[in-house]
Amino acid sequence: xxxxxxxxxxxxxxxxxxxxxxKSGFFPxxxxxxxxxxxxxxxxxEWVRIVKCLRxxxxxxxxxxxxxxxxxxxxxTIKERYDIIKKTREKAQKQMKELKKQFELLDFKENYYNExxxxxxxDTWNPMNKI
Amino acid sequence: xxxxxxxxxxxxxxxxxxxxxxKSGFFPxxxxxxxxxxxxxxxxxEWVRIVKCLRxxxxxxxxxxxxxxxxxxxxxTIKERYDIIKKTREKAQKQMKELKKQFELLDFKENYYNExxxxxxxDTWNPMNKI
DNA sequence: ACTTGACTTAGAGTAACTCTAAGGTCATAA
DNA sequence: TTATGACCTTAGAGTTACTCTAAGTCAAGT
Numbered sequence: 106x107x108x109x110x111x112x113x114x115x116x117x118x119x120x121x122x123x124x125x126x127x128k129s130g131f132f133p134x135x136x137x138x139x140x141x142x143x144x145x146x147x148x149x150x151e152w153v154r155i156v157k158c159l160r161x162x163x164x165x166x167x168x169x170x171x172x173x174x175x176x177x178x179x180x181x182t183i184k185e186r187y188d189i190i191k192k193t194r195e196k197a198q199k200q201m202k203e204l205k206k207q208f209e210l211l212d213f214k215e216n217y218y219n220e221x222x223x224x225x226x227x228d229t230w231n232p233m234n235k236i
Numbered sequence: 237x238x239x240x241x242x243x244x245x246x247x248x249x250x251x252x253x254x255x256x257x258x259k260s261g262f263f264p265x266x267x268x269x270x271x272x273x274x275x276x277x278x279x280x281x282e283w284v285r286i287v288k289c290l291r292x293x294x295x296x297x298x299x300x301x302x303x304x305x306x307x308x309x310x311x312x313t314i315k316e317r318y319d320i321i322k323k324t325r326e327k328a329q330k331q332m333k334e335l336k337k338q339f340e341l342l343d344f345k346e347n348y349y350n351e352x353x354x355x356x357x358x359d360t361w362n363p364m365n366k367i
Numbered sequence: 368a369c370t371t372g373a374c375t376t377a378g379a380g381t382a383a384c385t386c387t388a389a390g391g392t393c394a395t396a397a
Numbered sequence: 398t399t400a401t402g403a404c405c406t407t408a409g410a411g412t413t414a415c416t417c418t419a420a421g422t423c424a425a426g427t
Contacts, residue, residue, distance in 0.1 A: 148366065152366070162342070187350060190345045194342040197342055222318060235283070
């Protein structure tokens with residue numbers, strides 16, 4: 106059993122965000138104790154994990170809500186859920202490619218600046234100089 | 237020479253965003269023609285590329301502005317710029333790891349749902365069932 | 368001359384947090 | 398026994414970074 110704060114720490118998500126997601130209906134099975142405090146079970150953490158994953162790939166909250174509702178509906182929605190996950194996986198793959206490109210640009214620039222520093226060079230002769 | 241629209245298309249960034257970035261001072265060397273239209277040169281595109289890269293890695297606009305200002309200042313800021321790029325590269329690397337984890341979760345879920353569909357299974361017996 | 372279309376600006380609207388304020392509950396310490 | 402502090406709760410304000418809209422300028426085409 107975890108409180109919001111503990112979930113936030115365990116899942117590395119801001120506490121406020123967990124509450125915001127909870128209010129958005131992303132964790133429909135979380136129970137409360139007699140003091141109205143949310144008690145996340147291990148199975149609820151699975152929902153947090155998926156939501157974090159979908160958000161991390163840039164799925165918007167409205168679409169996440171749709172997915173959550175399909176989950177609640179049960180077995181009849183498995184094909185639909187499969188399609189969503191498949192598309193999301195493809196999106197993630199594209200992002201990995203994009204991120205890799207950006208990483209390579211940063212890598213290049215780091216080396217470039219490093220050379221300049223090592224050689225105590227000015228930067229003014231080179232078309233790359235400005236940025 | 238490119239207009240905002242052409243830059244947006246070429247660099248795959250929303251036109252509005254290019255204008256927003258321009259207004260934020262991210263492209264200090266872009267000239268205008270006699271009709272007040274921005275004319276991006278090839279060298280200005282390099283700035284767009286870097287800004288897109290930094291944003292893509294989640295650097296906030298205030299920090300990007302700082303980096304831009306260092307670039308404008310010239311050679312004396314090379315070491316500072318190097319440090320920023322280095323940190324950003326490290327950040328990108330972390331994100332690649334994170335994204336890879338998320339991809340693997342999606343991959344697992346896709347396979348799981350796929351099995352369910354193939355076997356025409358119900359999902360109710362499994363602890364993974366709900367989400 | 369008039370329309371079309373590309374550009375401009377200021378400013379409104381939006382998504383997704385992120386934080387603050389005000390308040391309830393409970394344990395421990397004076 | 399009161400109070401101090403560490404939790405939790407909520408509603409709602411504030412923030413970031415777009416994203417879009419409206420209103421206007423200008424040049425070219427019919």
